Amino acid sequence: MKRLCLPLVLAALGLGCAGSIYRGAFSLSTPSSDATVLAAVADRVRVAAPAPLPPVAAIVADDPAQGLAVIDLGTAAVLGRVAAPIASRPVVAGDLVLARSGGSIVAWSLSGAERWRFPDEGLDLVGASRDGERVAVVLGGAGVTRRRGVLRVVEAGDGSAVARTEIAHSLGLPTLVGDDVFVPWDGQNLSVLDARTGDERSRVRSRDDVVGFSFREGHAVYYGARALYRLGPESASGTAEGTPHYQPRRDELPGAAPFALDAYTSLRAGADARERVRLVWRPDPTQPGVALLHNTVFALYHRDVFALDAQTGALRWAYVSPNDLAGVSVVRAGLVVVDDRGGASLLSPDDGRARWRQALPGAGPQAVLQLPSDFSPAPNTDDPPRTLVQSLLEAAGGSDARLLPAQRFAAQSLAALPGAPATAALVSLLTRRALSPELRAVVGEGLVGRTEGTDAMLEALDHHYDYVRGVDVPPVGFLARALARAHERRAVSALVSHLFDPATPTDDLAPIVVALRELGDPSSLQSLADFVRMYHADVGAVAPVGGGDAIIERDITEQGQLNAAVEQAIEAIARMGGAPERSLLDRVQSHPSAPEVVRAAAARVRDGAAPEAPSENPPGSAAETPATGPSDMSFGAPAGRLSPDAIDGAMTPHRAEILACLRNAPSRPAQLRVQFRYDGDGRVSNVSVMPAAFQQCVAPLVAQVQLPTSLAVRELGTWICPTAQ
Missing domain, CATH: 3.30.2420 (TolA/TonB C-terminal domain)
Incomplete structure (x- = not known):
């Protein structure tokens, strides 16, 4: 009898004797929908008229406990203020502003009046979407590995419940279109639920990418995380290859800016660094497939913006805000930026020039923007045109240590540009006193190998340290390497003058000597010999004024750098000199006070490495032909050194x-x-x-x-x- 009851129990549980599997909303066993079903979903989105969006900014106070202000960006008028403490990044959904506050999810009107609230159930606000008279709200926000999420659909007017689903899955950013709620979950799925009942209507399951967000733009729904997909029948494939999508073409952007923020991890109210380092973009639903407005991706890094060609990754322009950017949004007229001091600007998509500026009656570290794509305030300013070189020079400069990744990116981009203006900009950067050592190395290496614009290098080399006039030591080492690679013999006399200048840093001496060797100008031979005579036995020992044993004033690193310069000078003399110079090397080789490395260098060239006669540098020789390929300290050194x-x-x-x-x-x-x-x-x-x-x-x-x-x-x-x- 017990055996006869078992099928009845299984049937009651929905399993049955044949092992049928429950396939409801968010069930792991529910398969991805076929192309016909997804085409029908896309058609419903296409015919649904999107509601007009008021152009507003919800600006969180410096102290989120003081609430937020809602400002009309079209008129710069304050629409309302919320005095309640804000615990999560606000969400603007049509004419509502939602945020987590005091243990509840609260919705306010744009005027700041509370409309409704419901308990937050111990979860953060992930996102919300409004369409018509309903709002879909997702709670969770502790990361994709936290398997708990709540989806609520409520009436927009009073917050009364329409449907509620709590599941043991992590939920992403929702989108509500008519009776369809699009909900990403567990990083792999996009389910389409009936907003009235919570039943699952269809599903997209990604087999080779991540799904974290969904949103509506015009008559299309988009989804993705690391790439952007447009919902349609092709989505049934579940693969990137089988579905039209867009993915950025550069991955070395400042701060490794993500294509989109992690939708499964909620942002806090106020300043959140994750919002300040990211890519900003907006799809163009009027174009087939997946296309971006202006064919541009904007890389945001705190107060810097770099505009990149969406297809090639080529840099178009750079913009540096005087203050950190609290909110950024793409519209058809360009890029709208709001800084944390209340300044709003519209940047031209073509060159980054401001076409409109507005001082807002509110400021804060976080500005959540809701802008229709056709937002286009009347131009009220006309900044002068700027070249890409000029904008990159501004972005690469500055003294804010936080911006080093952006400065490095700008400097590398500058070094990749051809032409004399880019060279002059690199030289200008390299001679700035406040330049950090890391950035100086990046700029210097970018300068080495350039053959255009050597006049700017020569001009910089003409300067010498002068305390009275406030002239700093020029970056002689990098300039020497660059001028040698460009085979610029006009630099010889200036290089010689820096070789004997006491203010020249010790680590710049070897690059100067190597440059003179590679330039091969006979006029420098006597100076190189004088340098060897002066320093071949100099180990930094200085006798005290009052007498006594000598004191070593030079540390090991500096001594090694000086010895290296003397070694290189010996090599240069052996290459360029004749019998008189070889006699000098004989004396160096046998000098008892010379460091071992210096004596060894002299012995090496005297044992056969030195040429028998001065080099005439015939056409086509190493001295006449500019070097190519990577640069190092040896500048295409002679046989015996490693290339x-x-x-x-x-x-x-x-x-x-x-x-x-x-x-x-x-x-x-x-x-x-x-x-x-x-x-x-x-x-x-x-x-x-x-x-x-x-x-x-x-x-x-x-x-x-x-x-x-x-x-x-x-x-x-x-x-x-x-x-x-």
Whole structure:
């Protein structure tokens, strides 16, 4: 008898003897809908008329406990104020503003009057969407791994319940269109529910991408997370390849700006860094497939905006706001930005110039904008035109340490531009006193290898340190390398003057000497010989004024840099000089006070590496032909040293291990600049890493690398390690 009852029990549970499976709303066993069903859903969206949106900004106070203000961006009038404490980023849904406040989800009218509330059930506000007389609200917001979410559909007028669903899944940003509620969940699914009953009507299941948001734009519904998809019959494939979509073309943007914010993790009220570093875009539903307004993606980094071609990733313009940006939105007229001091601007999509400015009667660190795509205030300003070089120069400058990733991106973009104006801008940056060491390295490396605009480099090289006139030491090392690569012999006399200038930093001496060697101008030979005579036995020992034992005033690093410069000068003399110069090298080789590395360098060239006669630098020689490819300290050094390609070939297999040092770093540099010593057996020592923050982790790894063997005795090497994944 008990066995006969079992089928009845199973049937009552909806399972049955055949093992039928329950497939309701948000069930894991519900399959993705076919193309016909999804086409019908898209058709319902297409014929549903979207409600007009008032152009407003909900601006949270500096202290979110003081509430928010609602401002009409068209008239700059305050529509209303909310005095209640705000615990979550507000959501503007038509003529309502929703936020978590005091243990409830509260809806206010744009005038600030409370319309309704319901308990927050211990969950954050994820998002809300209004259409007609209903509002869909999703609660959750603790991340995609927290499997609890609540979907409520309520009447817009009084908040009375229409439908409620609580599930053991994480829910994303909802969209309400007519009787359809689009709800992403668990990072993989987009379910379409009946707003009246909560029953599931259809589903899209992604098999190779993430789904976190959904929203309506015009007569289309879009969804996605790392890419943007347009809902249609193609969505039935569940694959990126089978569904029209858009994905950004650049991944080295400042702060690794995400395509969209994590929809499963709620933003807090007030300043939230996640809102300040992201991509900003808006789809154009009038175009087939997935297209963006202006074919542009805007990369936001606190107060900087970089406009990128959506298809190629090419940089179009840069904009630097005087204050941090609290809210940004794309419209057909351009890009609307609201800063945290209450300034609103409309930037032209073509060149980033402000066409409209408005001082708002409210300010705060967070501005949630609701703007119809046709929002277009009358122009009231006309900024002068600016070139891309000018805008990048402004973005790369400044002293705000938070903006270093944006400054680095701007400097690298500037270095990628051809032409003399870009070179002049890089030189201008490089000579700024406030430039951080990391940014200085990026700008300097960007300058090396440029052949256009050498006049700007020469002009910078003409300056010498002058305390009285407030003239800083120019970046001689980078300028020397760049001018040598450009084979600019007009630089010889200026380089020689800096070689003997006491204000020239010690680490710039070797690049100066190498540049003189590579330029090969006979007029520099005597100066190089004088340099060797002056410093070949200088170990930094200075006798006290009152007598006594000499004191070493030079640290090990500086001594190594000076020795390196003397070594390079010896190599240059051996290449360019004749018998008189070789006699100098004989004296250096036998001088008892000269450092061992200097004596070894002199011995090496005297044993056969030195040319028998001065180099005439015939056409086509290394001195006459500008170098190509990566630059290092050796500038295409003679046989016996390792080439940049040889160094790169030995270092690159260890790149993944080296890049592991950058994990969890607050700021990821675009490249690591590694300088070191190596000997003929390929042993690496004296490793120096820029940025210096990674020295402790990277230096031991580089020191273990085995380079190819060579004729080098003690040579300088440089390796540039790109950090893009």
